[in-house]
Amino acid sequence: MSTTEETLMLAREIAGAWDWATEVVQPEENRLDVYLKNPDDLVAIVTGLRVKRLGYLAAITGLDLGTEAGELEVLYHFCAGAAVITLRVRLNRQETAVASLSELIPSAEPYERELREMYGVTINGLVAPNYLYLPDDWPTGVYPMRRDFDPQSLLAGDGARTVTE
């Protein structure tokens, strides 16, 4: 794969194989956003990228689209040279669940653990029981990167740690 255009072309081809399940947008010259209509297709499409040896998983970004939208968005950035191919999955805030990529891509594990802790996304198939970043006494069901996170909630009640004078 020599140039950015060729890489993006190949990515379009791969996404095209699932054209009923994806929507492809090119927001910048070197970037391609692939929106997945159903989170269940994630593993299949990532397998497609792997089979074609297209790039490496550079990061997983979580986004909270707000309580009104009621959705979270997860972005999987695959980089090859200057090209960035982003797979985008939307999840319901109430029942967030997405398949783990760590079987396919071992280096996905720390990103997925961060996503789980900070955004409360359930990662199905991720074998890592404890926290990577948060302290052991962090209250359950509190996700610091969500928009409705209230730092005050850590100070009192709800089984959270208590601050003693």
Added chain:
Amino acid sequence: MQIDQQRERFTIPIGPQHPALKEPGHFRFTVDGEIVTDATVRLGYAHRGLEKLAEKQNWVQNIYLFERVCGICSHIHSTAYCLGVERLAGVAAPPRAQAIRTLVGELERIHSHLLWLGVSAHEAGFDTLFMFSWRDRETIMDLLEAFTGNRVNYSLNVLGGVKVDMTDELAKTVLAGLDFLEERTHHYLEVVSKDTSFLQRTRGVGVMTRHQAEVLGVVGPTARASGVTRDIRHEAPYAAYVDFPVRVVVDDRGDLEARFVVRMKELLESYRLVREILANLPDGDLTVRMPRRIKAGETVSRVEAPRGELLYFLKSNGTDTPERVHARTPTICNMASVVRLAVGHQLADVPLILAGIDPCFSCNDR
């Protein structure tokens, strides 16, 4: 008669007050005798919630915030951030500003690699090399201070350019400093590839094959020491790297020795780049006007930090405050390799294997 040999296995917790490193991280090593059979890592002891804080600060304030993700590679963080914001705004910093960013980026790499040489030599029990390399590192710290006014957190970048200009007089001082450092680096390169007792700690230790490096997703000098040609300065040139191309240093051996050799050779390459930039510094303005509100949109900004690829994801909603800033730092990628590589090694080799990736816990714990 059959004797059941019961092998006792111990789990050794190390950290967060780490005996070897100055930053907090918690490792659990399961050992069979002296051999490590399993390892896990726990981070977050220095987590400051910077990404959350960024959503409450405006675009300008965030430059200073992200410059403080890391005290060693502060400039590259603000460069990645500024380049991303400029791209979102559809503004490009003038060529002179881009060259100065690149220049300081390379000076920072020199300081970071020399610092790492000292830390790793210390982990290997070679304190003389540690003292010498840190003495020499002061040269570059003094140059950075003379140029930007600060030893760390240079605060050089602004949105749309840089704050300080390089003068001819200062350029001479920088060149003189580089001559001294280049001579010293040749000496260090000889030490790390010829000193017998040092090689006993590094040669054939912590070997990561090219395939392993690709699977584990390591970046930067750690990947390049395993034969993976991955350098953002070369793959996706940013700032002034288009005009000043970098020669990627790669070594196929994949052991600790290779990681030393790659970083020493990268120092030499940085000296060459700095000289070239100083000789061909473009004329012109240092800044362009930036809007206060940034157009709605998203971008990915990737740069090569001293430890490897640094990725920023920026999302703007059209106001003067970002919707989301995500920083994926190189140590996150490299940390996973430590727990995998440690398995099968003597416990005594682990500190050096850890130091070999040039870990930065404050980068991990944004």
